[in-house]
Amino acid sequence: MTDSVHAAEIHRLAAHAHEAAAASHSMNDHLRAHEQSRLAHERSVEAHHASEALAAEHNTTKK
DSSP, X not given: OOHHHHHHHHHHHHHHHHHHHHHHHHTTXXXXXXXXXXXXXXXXXXXXXXXXXXXXXXXHHHO
């Protein structure tokens, strides 16, 4: 799997986690929603780091 595909997959997982948290909130399942929101945040941070690493790699190879 290429780095860009890996970064895109992490972003997709983060988006799915946010959707799951929103669904739990709408069903008033606050405990599950809290856990899913925490997971969504973790996935978002992971996706951000993957994108930063990819950008840094691209910038160093472009010089």
